[in-house]
Amino acid sequence: MAHILIADDDEMIAEMASEILINAGHACGWVTDGKKALELLRWRRPDLLLLDQDMPQLSGASVLRAMRTSPKLYDLPVIMFTAxxxxxxxxxxxxxxxxxxxxxxxxxxxxxxxxxxxxxxRAERPKHMELHELMERNAGRFDETIREDNRAV
Structure with missing residues (x-):
């Protein structure tokens, strides 16, 4: 089960999408403008954001730009959800x-x-990242082992 936030100024669309995703086994909530979306994202990070491109107060494009420059939200998956x-x-x-x-x-x-x-x-990505981090950590150990072997020769 994933936690999904929908940001859409059309309440009927947001509610319908929310119900569909809940019926599919996800936890889902929605807000009606970009400003509220960013406020909520700063408080609680979902697993995915469905983001309407054209909203009042703060457009979806502006929300997405703010997220991609945020150390906390830069990697949050986003699906643009628009007419x-x-x-x-x-x-x-x-x-x-x-x-x-x-x-x-x-x-x-x-x-x-x-x-x-x-x-x-998104779920598959951390496996690759963990492997990459493990390789980086072990690369330092490998370099140290080579230096020790060279000293012994």
């Missing part, structure tokens, strides 16, 4: 750091599938 349909908008969202892009209106099964794909990719 904007242009390929350029999708490209811009990915450039700004979104992992995926879902257009509204959306299909229930498609939403659950895409959310699960992003969560799965």
């Amino acid at each position: 904007t349909t242009g390929a350029k908008d999708e490209e811009q969202a990915r450039y700004q750091g979104a992992q995926d892009y879902i257009r509204k209106p959306f299909d229930e099964k498609f939403l659950v599938w895409r959310v699960n794909q992003v969560l799965k990719a």
Whole structure:
């Protein structure tokens, strides 16, 4: 079960997406603007953020930029969740750091599938990071062992 936050100014869409994701086994909540989303993210970090691109007070793009420059939120997975349909908008969202892009209106099964794909990719990432960190730690030990062997010769 993942904790998912939805930030969307359309309460009906946010509530519907929330219900779909809850029925799929996730914990889910929603806020109606970007400013509230950032406030909540500073208080509690979810596993995933569904972020509407066009919201009052603070746009989804602004929220995403703030997150990517935050030491606490820079790596939080984000799916842009928007009615904007242009390929350029999708490209811009990915450039700004979104992992995926879902257009509204959306299909229930498609939403659950895409959310699960992003969560799965995120779950696999720490394994690679742990391996990388282990290799870095052991590289120092390896260098030390080589120096000791060279002294013995």
